[in-house]
Amino acid sequence: MEKKDYQYINHINSPIDLKAISRNELPAVCDDLRQFIIDEVSKNPGHLGSNLGVVELTVAIHYVFDTPHDRIIWDVGHQAYGHKILTGRRDQFYTNRQFKGLCGFPTPKESEYDSFGVGHSSTSISAALGMSVASLLKEEKNRNVVAVIGDGAMTGGLAFEGLNNASVNKNNLLIILNDNQMAIDPVQGGFTQYLVDITTSRTYNKIRFRAANLLKKMNIITDNNIQRITKFNNSVKATLSNQNNIFEGMNIRYFGPVDGHDVDGLVRIMSEIKNFKGPKVLHVITKKGKGYEPAEKSATVWHAPGKFNVETGERNTCVPNNPTPPLFQDVFGKTLLKLALSNEKIMGITPAMPSGCSMTFMQQELPDRVFDVGIAEGHAVTFSAGMAKEGLLPFCNIYSSFMQRAYDNVIHDVALQNLNVVFCLDRAGIVGSDGATHHGLFDLAYMRCIPNMTIAAPRNEIELRNLMYTAQQPDMGPFVIRYPRGKGTIVDWRQPMRALEIAKGECLKEGEDLAILTIGTMATNAQKAIEQMENEWEISVAHYDIRFLKPIDEAMLHEIGKKFKQIVTIEDGVIQGGFGSAVLEFMSEHNYTPRLKRLGIPDSFVEHGTPEELYNMLGLDAEGIAKSITDWIGCSKNLKHEKLKV
Numbered sequence: 001m002e003k004k005d006y007q008y009i010n011h012i013n014s015p016i017d018l019k020a021i022s023r024n025e026l027p028a029v030c031d032d033l034r035q036f037i038i039d040e041v042s043k044n045p046g047h048l049g050s051n052l053g054v055v056e057l058t059v060a061i062h063y064v065f066d067t068p069h070d071r072i073i074w075d076v077g078h079q080a081y082g083h084k085i086l087t088g089r090r091d092q093f094y095t096n097r098q099f100k101g102l103c104g105f106p107t108p109k110e111s112e113y114d115s116f117g118v119g120h121s122s123t124s125i126s127a128a129l130g131m132s133v134a135s136l137l138k139e140e141k142n143r144n145v146v147a148v149i150g151d152g153a154m155t156g157g158l159a160f161e162g163l164n165n166a167s168v169n170k171n172n173l174l175i176i177l178n179d180n181q182m183a184i185d186p187v188q189g190g191f192t193q194y195l196v197d198i199t200t201s202r203t204y205n206k207i208r209f210r211a212a213n214l215l216k217k218m219n220i221i222t223d224n225n226i227q228r229i230t231k232f233n234n235s236v237k238a239t240l241s242n243q244n245n246i247f248e249g250m251n252i253r254y255f256g257p258v259d260g261h262d263v264d265g266l267v268r269i270m271s272e273i274k275n276f277k278g279p280k281v282l283h284v285i286t287k288k289g290k291g292y293e294p295a296e297k298s299a300t301v302w303h304a305p306g307k308f309n310v311e312t313g314e315r316n317t318c319v320p321n322n323p324t325p326p327l328f329q330d331v332f333g334k335t336l337l338k339l340a341l342s343n344e345k346i347m348g349i350t351p352a353m354p355s356g357c358s359m360t361f362m363q364q365e366l367p368d369r370v371f372d373v374g375i376a377e378g379h380a381v382t383f384s385a386g387m388a389k390e391g392l393l394p395f396c397n398i399y400s401s402f403m404q405r406a407y408d409n410v411i412h413d414v415a416l417q418n419l420n421v422v423f424c425l426d427r428a429g430i431v432g433s434d435g436a437t438h439h440g441l442f443d444l445a446y447m448r449c450i451p452n453m454t455i456a457a458p459r460n461e462i463e464l465r466n467l468m469y470t471a472q473q474p475d476m477g478p479f480v481i482r483y484p485r486g487k488g489t490i491v492d493w494r495q496p497m498r499a500l501e502i503a504k505g506e507c508l509k510e511g512e513d514l515a516i517l518t519i520g521t522m523a524t525n526a527q528k529a530i531e532q533m534e535n536e537w538e539i540s541v542a543h544y545d546i547r548f549l550k551p552i553d554e555a556m557l558h559e560i561g562k563k564f565k566q567i568v569t570i571e572d573g574v575i576q577g578g579f580g581s582a583v584l585e586f587m588s589e590h591n592y593t594p595r596l597k598r599l600g601i602p603d604s605f606v607e608h609g610t611p612e613e614l615y616n617m618l619g620l621d622a623e624g625i626a627k628s629i630t631d632w633i634g635c636s637k638n639l640k641h642e643k644l645k646v
């Protein structure tokens, strides 16, 4: 890594001591940090816009608060690069999001400065509240707890659950609301409108603020009468402004909005309010991508831009470790639009990921039939259920790992009522650099046990289109289609679509000695492994694509159970309760007694890296599959061409 001399970001392998730097040098610290982040992310892809937007906020927080004693929880955590760089990880930062390198999100395993593990949105207030209440119960006198949450994350219901509870629990939580009017795409919903319209006048806030300090000094305001003062505040505010502030309406003191790029102003207000008792919100206004013009101009694209040229702002969208635009997503988006144009019942639902899942094609052509509901997966599912109850056909696209947030909504609001909702689980399987919080590895297991569900996984883009076409047939009930990021394999995918027979798999290759059963895109790796095995050994391998996990192709499994004594299942999902478990259960319940090996994700979390590195580590690439199988059936390397002991 070439070493530029960033005057202030030059601390080696230790946290920078910001308090040793004079306050009037903090803007220069921010300049250095901002440039360091731009330079690093230009070479090593990651999240850019959100990190540039919180540079001043990050410096001010670490200047005012005594971290790691004071706890800082970054909501989602995609904006915590500055936090990591300032807290001793400057020199490893070039490994960010890489295999065995730094995680792209705060994680306590990595540093004591990372107070809580994040990655999924809207958790910071709840977690911080828990820590603040704990601190008071443990009678820790001087521990501050701070939640930094974006306006996008605030559209998640969990954030409001935390707010609601903060207002009644004894705590001294500080919530810093980073308002940049962006999620990945523009933020949607009434709350963001509220933030825009918030009528708190600066004048009112200054008067109230100075009065509070004066009354505190005169010992008129004490902790136990603060509630009454806050209520008094609210009545004053209510008369001064034509609406009550939602936070103060819940007895959470509100400060702001303040300029989130004025580091000195941020230091001043944080220093003044940090020791105020009770929950408080500091509303800061920032610009996503601040300080780098291409990112300021196009915040969605520069949320995670891939590699780019710092001088020209030109993004490299086709270099090896920055994959070309994911093809499965293009096929989903274009097929959804095609189906919607001929079926007026089809609606598109996305919880704040229209660009990520490529619902943008339908959004542009049929804007009245696409709903970005905010970062609200549970609501997205139950909203879809309501639509389905009224005879519409929602295609609800949710990343597999984010769908975990809406599990009861699927059971209680969709499956129990057997409603026609098509769940498109994007990012299923290993996603890569986002790591453990984002891999879509649990959906086969967590969906399989729910009654009424149809669950399918396409092995390629043509299959994806046919499954989407099948799912829109009448009275299909809840239909799940799970597919990975990218994995483009078929160039001429625009074949005529056809309805597939439910619970019908496909034999891709006949064989005699061994049957390999795959689901979804694991078929590709299996096919390569079979070629390798058959070239190296005198072995005849059959390959079946099960296509439907539920209902499963029982006729096919009977045929396989009767014919084969060696069966291998392969899935890019957890082995516990997944596809292999379904086959194991079937064989046992029908008294077939094959040797059966399940290949998939073991009972542990998978960290970050490229998909190739991770599949290799897991033994799920072609070489790993071939080795696992030949070891299992007793081939030994030095006995080439030996007839297998079968």
Ligand SMILES: Cc1ncc(C[n+]2csc(CCOP(=O)(O)OP(=O)(O)O)c2C)c(N)n1
Binding pocket: 049, 050, 053, 076, 078, 079, 119, 120, 121, 149, 150, 151, 152, 153, 154, 178, 180, 182, 183, 184, 288, 351, 352, 353, 375, 377, 402, 405
């Ligand atoms: C449960 C969940 N859903 C969706 C996402 C994907 N996601 C990551 S960041 C983001 C937008 C966050 O917006 P905001 O909180 O305003 O932060 P900003 O990027 O503006 O700094 C989304 C939707 C996620 N991480 N977790």
Ligand SMILES: CC(=O)[C@@H](O)[C@H](O)COP(=O)(O)O
Binding pocket: 076, 078, 119, 184, 304, 356, 427, 431, 434, 485
């Ligand atoms: C931080 C976060 O959760 C999102 O930005 C996520 O990283 C998007 O993943 P994709 O890049 O696969 O859309």
Ligand SMILES: [Mg+2]
Binding pocket: 150, 151, 152, 153, 178, 179, 180, 181, 182, 183
């Ligand atoms: Mg935002």
